[in-house]
Each structure stands twice: as C-alpha cells, then as structure tokens.
Amino acid sequence: METDLMSSHWDSDDEYEKFIQRMNPPRVVIDNESCANATVVRVDSANKYGMLLEVVQVLTDLNLIITKAYITSDGGWFMDVFNVTDKDGKKLNDSTTINGIVDFIRKSLGADSSFVPSRRRSVGVAQSSGHTSIELTGTDRPGLLSEVSAVLTDLKCNVVNAEVWTHNTRAAAVMQVTDDETHSAITDPERLSRIKELLCNVLKGNNKTRGARTAVSVGETHTDRRLHQMMFDDRDYERCDQSIGDESLRPNVTVVHWYDKDYSVVTIRCKDRPKLLFDIICTLTDMQYVVFHGNVNSEGPEAYQEYYIRHVDGSPVNSEAERQRVIQCLEAAIERRVSEGLKLELCTSDRVGLLSDVTRIFRENSLSVTRAEVSTRGGKAINTFYVRDASGNPVDPKTLDSIRQSIGQTVLEVKGHNSDCSKSQESPTRFLFGGLFRSRSLYNFGLVRP
Structure with a gap:
C-alpha cells in the first residue's frame, strides 16, 4: 500500500511538471549577428533538474564546439547562453543544422520529453530493435578488449558499435552487437545469459576484490552518459596510487x-x-x-x-x-576521455572478428591502444584508435609502416603526429587493448587468466 501511495505521489508530481512545461514551452533563439566569431544559442525555459545537461548534450551530439557559456537557473526559470562553432571553428550558416538545434532542444526540454538525468542502470545486456547493447565494467589489464572481442566472435556476435574508456586501473565499455546470421538483435534468453556469463568471467579474471558487475538492463541511454555513470559507480575516481602519472x-x-x-x-x-x-x-x-x-x-x-x-x-x-x-x-x-597517442583511423568493410584482428596486428607490433571508438555505417567499419609504443614511447615510423602494410595503406590512415605522442594527457592506465587473446576459443575455458 505504501508503495502504491508513493508511486501515485510520483506520478502526480510528474504530471504537474509536465503541465508547467506545457504552459511555458522552451524558447530557443539562434543569433548569428551579435558575435563576430560564433553563433549564439539562447535557451529559456521553466526550470527542471537536469535541463542544463540535456541542452549541453544536444549541442555536443551535433558536434558543435562550445566556446563560451553563461548559465543561470536560480529560481523557477532556466536561462542559458552558448557561443558555438562547428568543428572547424566557424559560425553556423547551414540552415539544416540551425533548425536541428532548435528542434532537438525543444524536444529534449518539452513536456513530453522522457529524460531522467539521474537514472542508473545495472551493467549488463539490453535489447533494442536493431542490436543488443552490452555494458561492461571491470579491472583493466593487457589484452582485455581482445579477450572480450574473441568471446563475442566465437558466440557469433558482430560488434557494430563500441566505445571503451579506461581510467585509474578500471575499464568500462558500451558495445552494440548483432547476430552474425540475422544481423539483428539477439533475443534468445539462454544465449543472452551465456553471453553475460562468459563476458563476466573474462572481466573478473583472477581479481577477487573488484570484479565485474553484470545484470540485465532495461532501455537505453546516451552512450557517453552511461560510460560516465558506470565508471563513477565503479569509483574510478579513487586513486590507488597518488604518485601515478604526471x-x-x-x-x-x-x-x-x-x-x-x-x-x-x-x-x-x-x-x-x-x-x-x-x-x-x-x-x-x-x-x-x-x-x-x-x-x-x-x-x-x-x-x-x-x-x-x-x-x-x-x-x-x-x-x-x-x-x-x-x-x-x-x-x-x-x-x-582524454586520448593519448597517435591517432589512426580505419575504414573497411565490416565483418565479424574485425576488431580482434586489428588489435592482434597492433599487439604483434608492440603497440598499445589507449582508447578506441568503433562504429559501422552502411556496411563499413569506421574505427578510431589512439596508439602508443607498448613502453609508452611515440610510435616508430617503421613500425607504423609495417602495420599499414598488414592492414592496408588506404584502409588505415594516420590522423595524428608522432610528436604529439610525447605529450602525455591520459589517465595512468594505458594498456586495455595492448595484448591479444591467447586463443580464439577462449570462452570454452569459462575463466580467463590475465
């Protein structure tokens, strides 16, 4: 009975907030005249907890660079001003982009928006219409991503999108996979349970103090927000050694x-x-x-x-x-999020096991990947890797040439400069992708040792 009353009270508060928002819809103004070197975005709305994050998230997802911001949300009203440019530092002149900013912000802040800024979801597996989302957290170690990729490959799963962060000995990943044969989401409960079990074993390794957490999750949220939430929940901010890093x-x-x-x-x-x-x-x-x-x-x-x-x-x-x-x-x-090392971009036809094969080549050439973003568009794999020498030094040009010959000169392009690699900006842990799985049938062992 108490639960029903609490639920009723929550619903009542939620409906009241929606009513206030309908009476005071958000106002978004795009000004290209008042600032010489940036487009000014002004947002006024009835205030609600989490609105600032929603607006910043929209602008960030549109690949806009925020050069200045003035934030005021004291009381019942939310008033923000953002100076934004495109990725090249220029003002916005594309009407499609400008109209998109207005539409997206209004939808995000409107009465029918469904954002829940403080939502926490258990790390695990979630289904969507086109793919299955897998969320992983665990202790960082050499070769971890390769081991995870090997398990997914052996289970006939194709990684279509992924983002992995490491910080302070911890690792978190959000991966979207499809069934190898149907190219759609994996729905079989037994198979999902098997995927969770084997990935959990990989993540645990021989760490008995801070292993992995897995559970079936519901719905989807923004990938970057989930990575922040997952690492925050995993207490990656607790520095295990204050002397680590510059x-x-x-x-x-x-x-x-x-x-x-x-x-x-x-x-x-x-x-x-x-x-x-x-x-x-x-x-x-x-x-x-x-x-x-x-x-x-x-x-x-x-x-x-x-x-x-x-x-x-x-x-x-x-x-x-x-x-x-x-x-x-x-x-x-x-x-x-800080990316360290030489930036490499890979563009080739997508196939099952591609991520494992690429990291194997890196490992064979004594390179460590400090961060990676994996995406698939129109059957093409578009991946970004930040690599360093396994000892932390800039990549040797001869090594880079060897890697590009193995993968393909036109497939793998260099986007950074070796001189940039000497400027360390990364968290202490740099070896998530560094090693490679020892067996393509790794999942049969049930427990993977580092």
Missing part, C-alpha cells in the same frame, strides 16, 4: 564555500578539448548537484569553468570529505 598534467579543480550566498563555487582550469563541458555537467548532475550559475570560457588553449552549485537537497558542499570527493570526481571526469 601531476603537472592533472586538471586544476578547486571547491570553496561562498558564505554570503550559501553556494559552493567550483572552478576548473585545464587544457581545452571537445566535450569537456558535457563531461563536467554530466558528472555534477549524476552526483546530484544543481548548477545555479555558471561561466565557461574555452576560447584559448586553456578552458576556464566556474559553477555555483548546491546539492539537490539545497545544501552546499559542507565537509572537507565531500569537497575532496567533488574534486576527485571532476578530475576523473576530465581524464577519462
């Missing part, structure tokens, strides 16, 4: 209390990069903090961000332990 390259994050207004003020200074604003806002939102005011400036090589926050219960950061946790979590959010 301290001078860590972001500068401070949290102080503004007693006059009872806010906590968060300031962040670090090297600018795409999606930095999204990563920060995503983490603050998932930590249950509300941004009341904010100022973002990323026009130079260094990004500066300032936020006035409170917890959702209305309190500022009120203890030293909480202050340190906010700092650690924001540092981790910034570090997770």
Whole structure:
C-alpha cells in the first residue's frame, strides 16, 4: 500500500511538471549577428533538474564546439547562453543544422520529453530493435578488449558499435552487437545469459576484490552518459596510487564555500578539448548537484569553468570529505576521455572478428591502444584508435609502416603526429587493448587468466 501511495505521489508530481512545461514551452533563439566569431544559442525555459545537461548534450551530439557559456537557473526559470562553432571553428550558416538545434532542444526540454538525468542502470545486456547493447565494467589489464572481442566472435556476435574508456586501473565499455546470421538483435534468453556469463568471467579474471558487475538492463541511454555513470559507480575516481602519472598534467579543480550566498563555487582550469563541458555537467548532475550559475570560457588553449552549485537537497558542499570527493570526481571526469597517442583511423568493410584482428596486428607490433571508438555505417567499419609504443614511447615510423602494410595503406590512415605522442594527457592506465587473446576459443575455458 505504501508503495502504491508513493508511486501515485510520483506520478502526480510528474504530471504537474509536465503541465508547467506545457504552459511555458522552451524558447530557443539562434543569433548569428551579435558575435563576430560564433553563433549564439539562447535557451529559456521553466526550470527542471537536469535541463542544463540535456541542452549541453544536444549541442555536443551535433558536434558543435562550445566556446563560451553563461548559465543561470536560480529560481523557477532556466536561462542559458552558448557561443558555438562547428568543428572547424566557424559560425553556423547551414540552415539544416540551425533548425536541428532548435528542434532537438525543444524536444529534449518539452513536456513530453522522457529524460531522467539521474537514472542508473545495472551493467549488463539490453535489447533494442536493431542490436543488443552490452555494458561492461571491470579491472583493466593487457589484452582485455581482445579477450572480450574473441568471446563475442566465437558466440557469433558482430560488434557494430563500441566505445571503451579506461581510467585509474578500471575499464568500462558500451558495445552494440548483432547476430552474425540475422544481423539483428539477439533475443534468445539462454544465449543472452551465456553471453553475460562468459563476458563476466573474462572481466573478473583472477581479481577477487573488484570484479565485474553484470545484470540485465532495461532501455537505453546516451552512450557517453552511461560510460560516465558506470565508471563513477565503479569509483574510478579513487586513486590507488597518488604518485601515478604526471601531476603537472592533472586538471586544476578547486571547491570553496561562498558564505554570503550559501553556494559552493567550483572552478576548473585545464587544457581545452571537445566535450569537456558535457563531461563536467554530466558528472555534477549524476552526483546530484544543481548548477545555479555558471561561466565557461574555452576560447584559448586553456578552458576556464566556474559553477555555483548546491546539492539537490539545497545544501552546499559542507565537509572537507565531500569537497575532496567533488574534486576527485571532476578530475576523473576530465581524464577519462582524454586520448593519448597517435591517432589512426580505419575504414573497411565490416565483418565479424574485425576488431580482434586489428588489435592482434597492433599487439604483434608492440603497440598499445589507449582508447578506441568503433562504429559501422552502411556496411563499413569506421574505427578510431589512439596508439602508443607498448613502453609508452611515440610510435616508430617503421613500425607504423609495417602495420599499414598488414592492414592496408588506404584502409588505415594516420590522423595524428608522432610528436604529439610525447605529450602525455591520459589517465595512468594505458594498456586495455595492448595484448591479444591467447586463443580464439577462449570462452570454452569459462575463466580467463590475465
């Protein structure tokens, strides 16, 4: 009975919020005149927890670069201004893109939107109309992705999209797979259970203290948001060794209390990069903090961000332990996505086992992949890898030539420069993709040793 009353109360609150939003629909204005070097996006709406993240997510997903932002959501109204450019740093002149911004933001913030910013889902397997989504977290180690890929290949699964992050000895992945024969989602319960069981064994390895977590999940959310949530839930922000990494390259994050207004003020200074604003806002939102005011400036090589926050219960950061946790979590959010090494792009016809074969070639040439994005479009595999020498040094040109000859000169293109590899910006763990599975029938062992 108590559960029914609580559910009824929740539904009532939700309907009331939708009513308020219908009475005050979001207003989105695109201004190409007031700023000489950027397009200005203004968003006004009735306020609701998580709206800031939704707007930033839309702009980020449209591959727009946010150079400046002014955030105000104190009280019942949400007013934000964003200066954006395309990926080449130019103002937006494409009417399709401009109209898309307006439509997407209105749909995201409208009364019928279904976003739930604090939603947590168990790591596991979820079905959609065209593919099965697999979410994995575990302890990072050499060859982990190759072992996962080998299991999926032997189980007749094709990886059509994937993104994998590593940070502070932890690894998280969101992978979309299809059945090798039907090219559609895998629906057989026994087969899904088998996939979960074997992948869990791979992820656990011989780690008895912090293994993998698996469970059947429901629905889908934004991939980058899930990766942040998964690594946050896995406590990757807890540094196992404070001496690891170059301290001078860590972001500068401070949290102080503004007693006059009872806010906590968060300031962040670090090297600018795409999606930095999204990563920060995503983490603050998932930590249950509300941004009341904010100022973002990323026009130079260094990004500066300032936020006035409170917890959702209305309190500022009120203890030293909480202050340190906010700092650690924001540092981790910034570090997770940073890509280190020489950037390689692969474009070829998609096939089952392609990811395993590519990482095998990298491993045979003593290269370690620090991060990768795998996607499939129109039957073509379009993959991005960031590689370094296994010892952490820049890639030798002769080694690179050998790899390109093995894979194909036109198939694998170099997008970075070896000189960039010497500038370390990555989290301490660099070896997720470094090794290769020892057997293509790895899943038969039931338990994989590192």
